[in-house]
Amino acid sequence: MESKxxxxxxxxxxxxxxxxxxxxxxxxxxxxxxxxxxxxxxxxELRLRYLIPVKRIRKFFEGLAEGKLYVTKCPAKNIYYFPPQADCPACMDENIVWDEISGNGKLLTYTVVNVKPYSFAHHSNYVIAIARMSEGFNILSWMSVDDLSKIHVGMDVKLVVKRREPEGFFTYYLEPA
Amino acid sequence: MGTAAVVGVGHTQFGQRSDMTLAELAWHAIKEALQDAGITQRDVDYVVTSNVGGWSSEPLPAILVNEYSGLGDVGVMRVEAACASGSAAIRAAYNAVASREAEIALAVGVEKMTESPTLQAVELLGRAGNFFWEFEQFGLTFPAYYALYATAYINQYGAKEEDLAAVAVKNHFYGSLNSLAHFQKKISIEDVMSSRYIAWPLKLYDCSPITDGAAAVVIASEDMARKLTDTPVWIRGIGVASDTSNLSRRQNFLGLASTVKAADEAYRKAGIDKTEAVRRLDLAEVHDCFTIAEILAYEDLGFVGRGEGYALAREGETYKGGLIPVNLDGGLKAKGHPIGATGVSMAVEAVKQLRQQNAKARQADIKNGYALTHNVGGTGHYAYVTIYSLNRPTQS
Incomplete structure (x- = not known):
C-alpha cells in the first residue's frame, strides 16, 4: 500500500x-x-468529521485514561454490555452498573489488515482480533504481537490499555497472555 | 396477502461505468424491464429504489431516477440495507403488490461506486459495520470483517485457502460466459493463491470488485401478471433477518445466523423442506462478496451440513451439473458487486434462469422451476432469502 x-x-x-x-x-x-x-x-469538496456523543458512557473513557477497562452490566438481567452502553433494552431501564473487566480471555478469531483504509494508511499492517473474555462477552480490538506465527485461535490473551500512536488517544489492545 | 410475480427484468453492463450518471444507468435498466414486461411508465403504481451511496454525488437518488425515467409523480422511496438493499427494495415492492396497494410496482437497484476514488470507496466500505467501536478505533475493512469469519472457519473445519480459491475460480468461469459481468476472464487456483493478501487469509481474488451497475424488476399482481405474460415468475417466499451491528456481540464466526433465520422463513413460505432444498431448487444465487461468504452460504442455506461447505467448493459440486448450481452469472465475485444493485441483479438472474433465457453454457437445467436468491448486507448484518418459482402458490 502506498504511503499517505x-x-x-x-x-x-x-x-x-x-x-x-x-x-x-x-x-x-x-x-x-x-x-x-x-x-x-x-x-x-465535502469534508466530514463527526462529533460523537460520549456523555452517557464517559466513565469508560475516564477509565481508559487511568489504565482501567470497564464494561456495563444490567444487574436486573445479569447482562454484560461491551461495547459499554448506558441503556438496557432487556429490562427497559438505565440502571446499569460499571464493572472492571478481568482482562483475561481466549482468542476466537483474527485477521491481518494488509490493505488499509486511507485514514489508517500511516499504520503498518495491523492484527484485528476478537476474544471471549472470562466474563463471557467478546471484545474486538487490535492485537499487539511481535511475531504473527505466535497467534493461533484458542490461545490465551489479555487486555491492556495503551495509547494509540501517532493519534495519541487511549484505547485497548489484546496481547498474548 | 395476494400473490405477486416478476413480469419484467432489466440489467445494465456491470463494470466501471464512467460513461453514465447514476440516473442514466438506472434508466437503462428500467427501460429494459418496462419493455420486457410490455408496459409503460404510466402502468407503474409504486417505485422502490435501492442505493447505498456515499461514494456517489446524488444524495436523493430515488427521486432523481423517477424524474429521469419519466415515472411521473408516482410514490417512491429509497431503501438501504447495506449490500442487501436490492432485496429490501424487492421485498417492499412485493409487499405493495401482495397487499393490493399497487397493481404494478418497480424495484430498481443502482450504484455508482467509482464516482469516488478507490481509496474513498475502501474507506466507506470499512465504515459499513459499527463505525465507532470497529472502524474509528480499529480500522476494519470490508474484507477484514469476512476474514474474521474465514480464520474461524478454516481453524474449526480444516478448510484450506485453496478451497476458498475454488469459489473464485468457479465464479470467474461463469463470469467469462456472462457478457454483462465486470470480469469476463477465467482464472486458475494459482492466480488466486499468488494474488496479494488484502486481509489475511483473504487475497485479492477472494474479494468482489468495486463496480457500477443497475438492475430493475417489474412486480405485478396475479391478474395483471396473467394479462402481461405467459411465464410469470412467482415470488414464493421472502425471508428476512438481521444480526448484531458489533461483530463482537456474536456467538461464533462459523456461519451467518441471519442467513439461517431468513432461509428458514423463505423455505417455510415456499413450502420447501430445508433438508431437501438442493433437490427442489434448480439453482441458487448466493452472496459471494468474498469467497468465504459463498462457502458459509452453502451451509447456512442448508445445501450441506456444518463444516461441509468447503468440500462442496473443492469438489466442484456447485458448477452446473453438480449438487446445486450456484452463481451461474459469475456472482458478486466476477459479475461485480454494485452494492445497491446486487440484490436486484440476483432477481434478474433468477428470473432469466427460470425462463431459460441464458446462453446454454451457463443456463441451469430447469426441472422443478425453483430458484433461490441469498443477499447479505454487511457481514450478515442484514439477510434476505427469496424463492422464485414458475409454479404459482397453491393458496394465497
Missing part, C-alpha cells in the same frame, strides 16, 4: 492537472484516469 504522503501528492498533482485543463477549456471536464470517459470533477 505519496497518495496525497498523487491527488494534489492530479487536481493541479485538472486546474490547468480547466484554465484552457473553461470546464472542469477531464478524461477518467482508467476509462478516458469525460468526467466533470466536482468543484465542491
Amino acid at each position: 504522503e505519496k497518495i496525497e501528492k498523487m491527488v494534489a498533482d492530479w487536481l493541479k492537472m485538472v486546474e490547468e485543463l480547466m484554465k484552457e477549456s473553461g470546464l472542469p471536464i477531464v478524461p477518467d484516469p482508467k476509462t478516458s470517459d469525460p468526467v466533470w470533477v466536482d468543484v465542491r
Whole structure:
C-alpha cells in the first residue's frame, strides 16, 4: 500500500492537472484516469468529521485514561454490555452498573489488515482480533504481537490499555497472555 | 396477502461505468424491464429504489431516477440495507403488490461506486459495520470483517485457502460466459493463491470488485401478471433477518445466523423442506462478496451440513451439473458487486434462469422451476432469502 504522503501528492498533482485543463477549456471536464470517459470533477469538496456523543458512557473513557477497562452490566438481567452502553433494552431501564473487566480471555478469531483504509494508511499492517473474555462477552480490538506465527485461535490473551500512536488517544489492545 | 410475480427484468453492463450518471444507468435498466414486461411508465403504481451511496454525488437518488425515467409523480422511496438493499427494495415492492396497494410496482437497484476514488470507496466500505467501536478505533475493512469469519472457519473445519480459491475460480468461469459481468476472464487456483493478501487469509481474488451497475424488476399482481405474460415468475417466499451491528456481540464466526433465520422463513413460505432444498431448487444465487461468504452460504442455506461447505467448493459440486448450481452469472465475485444493485441483479438472474433465457453454457437445467436468491448486507448484518418459482402458490 502506498504511503499517505505519496497518495496525497498523487491527488494534489492530479487536481493541479485538472486546474490547468480547466484554465484552457473553461470546464472542469477531464478524461477518467482508467476509462478516458469525460468526467466533470466536482468543484465542491465535502469534508466530514463527526462529533460523537460520549456523555452517557464517559466513565469508560475516564477509565481508559487511568489504565482501567470497564464494561456495563444490567444487574436486573445479569447482562454484560461491551461495547459499554448506558441503556438496557432487556429490562427497559438505565440502571446499569460499571464493572472492571478481568482482562483475561481466549482468542476466537483474527485477521491481518494488509490493505488499509486511507485514514489508517500511516499504520503498518495491523492484527484485528476478537476474544471471549472470562466474563463471557467478546471484545474486538487490535492485537499487539511481535511475531504473527505466535497467534493461533484458542490461545490465551489479555487486555491492556495503551495509547494509540501517532493519534495519541487511549484505547485497548489484546496481547498474548 | 395476494400473490405477486416478476413480469419484467432489466440489467445494465456491470463494470466501471464512467460513461453514465447514476440516473442514466438506472434508466437503462428500467427501460429494459418496462419493455420486457410490455408496459409503460404510466402502468407503474409504486417505485422502490435501492442505493447505498456515499461514494456517489446524488444524495436523493430515488427521486432523481423517477424524474429521469419519466415515472411521473408516482410514490417512491429509497431503501438501504447495506449490500442487501436490492432485496429490501424487492421485498417492499412485493409487499405493495401482495397487499393490493399497487397493481404494478418497480424495484430498481443502482450504484455508482467509482464516482469516488478507490481509496474513498475502501474507506466507506470499512465504515459499513459499527463505525465507532470497529472502524474509528480499529480500522476494519470490508474484507477484514469476512476474514474474521474465514480464520474461524478454516481453524474449526480444516478448510484450506485453496478451497476458498475454488469459489473464485468457479465464479470467474461463469463470469467469462456472462457478457454483462465486470470480469469476463477465467482464472486458475494459482492466480488466486499468488494474488496479494488484502486481509489475511483473504487475497485479492477472494474479494468482489468495486463496480457500477443497475438492475430493475417489474412486480405485478396475479391478474395483471396473467394479462402481461405467459411465464410469470412467482415470488414464493421472502425471508428476512438481521444480526448484531458489533461483530463482537456474536456467538461464533462459523456461519451467518441471519442467513439461517431468513432461509428458514423463505423455505417455510415456499413450502420447501430445508433438508431437501438442493433437490427442489434448480439453482441458487448466493452472496459471494468474498469467497468465504459463498462457502458459509452453502451451509447456512442448508445445501450441506456444518463444516461441509468447503468440500462442496473443492469438489466442484456447485458448477452446473453438480449438487446445486450456484452463481451461474459469475456472482458478486466476477459479475461485480454494485452494492445497491446486487440484490436486484440476483432477481434478474433468477428470473432469466427460470425462463431459460441464458446462453446454454451457463443456463441451469430447469426441472422443478425453483430458484433461490441469498443477499447479505454487511457481514450478515442484514439477510434476505427469496424463492422464485414458475409454479404459482397453491393458496394465497
